[in-house]
Amino acid sequence: xxxxxxxxxxxxxxxxxxxxxxxxxxxxxxxxxxxxxxxxxxxxxxxxxxxxxxxxxxxxxxxxxxxxxxxxxxxxxxxxxxxxxxxxxxxxxxxxxxxxxxxxxxxxxxxxxxxxxxxxxxxxxxxxxxxxxxxxxxxxxxxxxxxxxxxxxxxxxxxxxxxxxxxxxxxxxxxxxxxxxxxxxxxxxxxxxxxxxxxxxxxxxxxxxxxxxxxxxxxxxxxxxxxxxxxxxxxxxxxxxxxxxxxxxxxxxxxxxxxxxxxxxxxxxxxxxxxxxxxxxxxxxxxxxxxxxxxxxxxxxxxxxxxxxxxxxxxxxxxxxxxxxxxxxxxxxxxxxxxxxxxxxxxxxxxxxxxx
Amino acid sequence: xxxxxxxxxxxxxxxxxxxxxxxxxxxxxxxxxxxxxxxxxxxxxxxxxxxxxxxxxxxxxxxxxxxxxxxxxxxxxxxxxxxxxxxxxxxxxxxxxxxxxxxxxxxxxxxxxxxxxxxxxxxxxxxxxxxxxxxxxxxxxxxxxxxxxxxxxxxxxxxxxxxxxxxxxxxxxxxxxxxxxxxxxxxxxxxxxxxxxxxxxxxxxxxxxxxxxxxxxxxxxxxxxxxxxxxxxxxxxxxxxxxxxxxxxxxxxxxxxxxxxxxx
Numbered sequence: 001x002x003x004x005x006x007x008x009x010x011x012x013x014x015x016x017x018x019x020x021x022x023x024x025x026x027x028x029x030x031x032x033x034x035x036x037x038x039x040x041x042x043x044x045x046x047x048x049x050x051x052x053x054x055x056x057x058x059x060x061x062x063x064x065x066x067x068x069x070x071x072x073x074x075x076x077x078x079x080x081x082x083x084x085x086x087x088x089x090x091x092x093x094x095x096x097x098x099x100x101x102x103x104x105x106x107x108x109x110x111x112x113x114x115x116x117x118x119x120x121x122x123x124x125x126x127x128x129x130x131x132x133x134x135x136x137x138x139x140x141x142x143x144x145x146x147x148x149x150x151x152x153x154x155x156x157x158x159x160x161x162x163x164x165x166x167x168x169x170x171x172x173x174x175x176x177x178x179x180x181x182x183x184x185x186x187x188x189x190x191x192x193x194x195x196x197x198x199x200x201x202x203x204x205x206x207x208x209x210x211x212x213x214x215x216x217x218x219x220x221x222x223x224x225x226x227x228x229x230x231x232x233x234x235x236x237x238x239x240x241x242x243x244x245x246x247x248x249x250x251x252x253x254x255x256x257x258x259x260x261x262x263x264x265x266x267x268x269x270x271x272x273x274x275x276x277x278x279x280x281x282x283x284x285x286x287x288x289x290x291x292x293x294x295x296x297x298x299x300x301x302x303x304x305x306x307x308x309x310x311x312x313x314x315x316x317x318x319x320x321x322x323x324x325x326x327x328x329x330x331x332x333x334x335x336x337x338x339x340x341x342x343x344x345x346x347x348x349x350x351x352x353x354x355x356x
Numbered sequence: 357x358x359x360x361x362x363x364x365x366x367x368x369x370x371x372x373x374x375x376x377x378x379x380x381x382x383x384x385x386x387x388x389x390x391x392x393x394x395x396x397x398x399x400x401x402x403x404x405x406x407x408x409x410x411x412x413x414x415x416x417x418x419x420x421x422x423x424x425x426x427x428x429x430x431x432x433x434x435x436x437x438x439x440x441x442x443x444x445x446x447x448x449x450x451x452x453x454x455x456x457x458x459x460x461x462x463x464x465x466x467x468x469x470x471x472x473x474x475x476x477x478x479x480x481x482x483x484x485x486x487x488x489x490x491x492x493x494x495x496x497x498x499x500x501x502x503x504x505x506x507x508x509x510x511x512x513x514x515x516x517x518x519x520x521x522x523x524x525x526x527x528x529x530x531x532x533x534x535x536x537x538x539x540x541x542x543x544x545x546x547x548x549x550x551x552x553x554x555x556x557x558x559x560x561x562x563x564x565x566x567x568x569x570x571x572x573x574x575x576x577x578x579x580x581x582x583x584x585x586x587x588x589x590x591x592x593x594x595x596x597x598x599x600x601x602x603x604x605x606x607x608x609x610x611x612x613x614x615x616x617x618x619x620x
Contacts, residue, residue: 138570138574141574141575142578142583142586142587142590143586143590144583144586308552309552309553309558309561310565310567312550312552312553313550313553313562313565313567313568314567315550316549316550316567317571318548318567318568318571318572319571319575319591320548321545321548321549321571322523322571322572322575323591324544324545324548325527325535325541325545326608326609326612327612327616328540328541328544328545330612330613330616331616332540334531335609335612335613336613338526338527338528338531339526339606339609341528342521342525342526342528343521345525346521346525
């Protein structure tokens with residue numbers, strides 16, 4: 001049975017991974033400052049947070065719930081290299097508003113009656129997920145006689161912990177604990193509650209000088225932007241139609257716009273009960289929203305293009321490229337010069353060090 | 357079937373603090389045995405100290421070289437391509453003409469080891485024949501030898517100061533920037549880029565990307581590791597450069613130069 005490989009902890013990797021397993025409209029983003037309310041607002045809706053940190057020791061046992069809501073999905077982490085993928089899935093499976101796709105739906109149905117350890121085990125058997133995960137593995141260009149060790153020295157081993165809202169409560173889901181951990185209840189904004197717990201963790205790891213990262217699993221911004229554009233266009237359509245109805249002369253531009261949008265709208269909708277001024281305001285606001293959304297769209301498109309390029313490079317085996325580069329340098333008579341220069345530089349460095 | 361060789365010889369001790377090689381004036385016995393588990397076991401016994409076992413070590417074919425030290429009288433060196441440790445021995449049999457034979461036997465036992473990978477390692481390099489016999493008294497001879505050995509060791513140590521070169525040291529950012537605009541380099545390397553990035557602009561971006569740098573670091577690590585001989589072979593280059601060049605990265609460069617020279 002093929003093993004799970006180590007993959008890089010990068011938002012671009014995780015986003016593509018989620019899409020590859022059939023999830024729609026969701027992305028992963030890094031959060032640099034949890035207190036930056038503007039950034040957080042732009043990322044909404046946020047479905048969950050993932051806190052990842054460098055794994056040093058066994059870690060303390062926390063107080064977990066032995067009995068919890070049957071609908072809350074919790075699984076133990078059984079496969080070391082799948083920890084990131086599992087942390088993400090634990091958020092997705094607890095979020096009814098996300099379209100999770102066939103693979104995850106089937107997995108959830110299959111394991112719903114099993115205990116957390118078994119659930120973790122079964123994750124390893126879901127081929128679609130394992131294949132997608134492993135497609136991000138770094139290429140292994142050489143065959144070594146001791147190939148069994150997959151995590152080499154120098155590889156960072158990270159542990160992943162998720163935070164989610166579920167039916168009025170915030171939970172911490174840690175695959176290495178025995179069950180979900182209750183963080184607290186919340187009224188309107190779960191992030192306020194989750195923030196406390198996360199900031200505590202951040203402080204703890206900053207003191208210990210351990211590397212960590214915070215990620216958000218949120219609605220795909222392009223998805224959101226497209227929805228805004230759709231809704232705004234609908235509003236423009238209604239506003240114009242109502243203006244027409246109440247006898248206001250539309251400008252040429254407005255007539256064109258009405259024609260354009262009505263070709264896209266199929267459904268008969270009720271006209272708005274507003275005054276001319278209100279309708280004109282509505283028009284302006286809708287147009288502004290569309291503009292903003294289109295800027296977001298082009299920014300996100302550029303970002304996803306960059307993700308695509310980076311992922312392509314991650315999966316690429318550069319050894320033939322490197323070899324040919326050196327051979328080319330030799331053909332052009334530059335190779336010996338490069339070696340000399342590098343050795344000279346090193347000598348200089350050593351001499352400077354010895355002077356100290 | 358196992359093979360074994362026993363050589364009467366003394367050893368030298370290397371003192372890392374004083375950085376001096378000191379002859380150990382004791383009668384000794386060196387044994388090398390390829391046992392039933394296909395392991396090469398090396399042992400040196402101090403016969404003046406009641407056959408005390410003072411050196412014990414496992415050797416690996418392909419990474420181990422045993423050869424006469426040039427310009428020295430009856431001194432042999434056991435060295436490794438994957439380890440900094442060195443052992444100097446001085447032959448003690450009454451008949452010095454047996455030295456060469458002992459050395460051959462030693463290397464034969466090493467070569468009898470069976471390696472798992474299909475890569476065949478060639479025979480050890482031919483043993484150097486003795487140049488001239490010194491006619492000086494033994495004590496002076498040993499002092500002179502000690503001096504020369506010390507020099508030799510210091511030379512080799514000097515090469516080892518510092519972590520050695522990495523591939524990123526060779527491909528400086530200056531050089532990479534220069535070639536990123538070079539049409540000839542692009543033409544030669546285009547097909548080795550990721551398939552969706554085979555244009556000049558992407559060529560430039562790839563050379564500057566963290567993924568490319570990571571690949572260079574990965575290859576550097578492999579070239580400096582235990583299996584560097586295997587790595588160089590898998591790159592279709594001559595692994596024998598490693599016999600003269602300890603640093604895997606420099607060996608890699610020299611192997612490329614050598615390959616190009618052989619073609620011409």
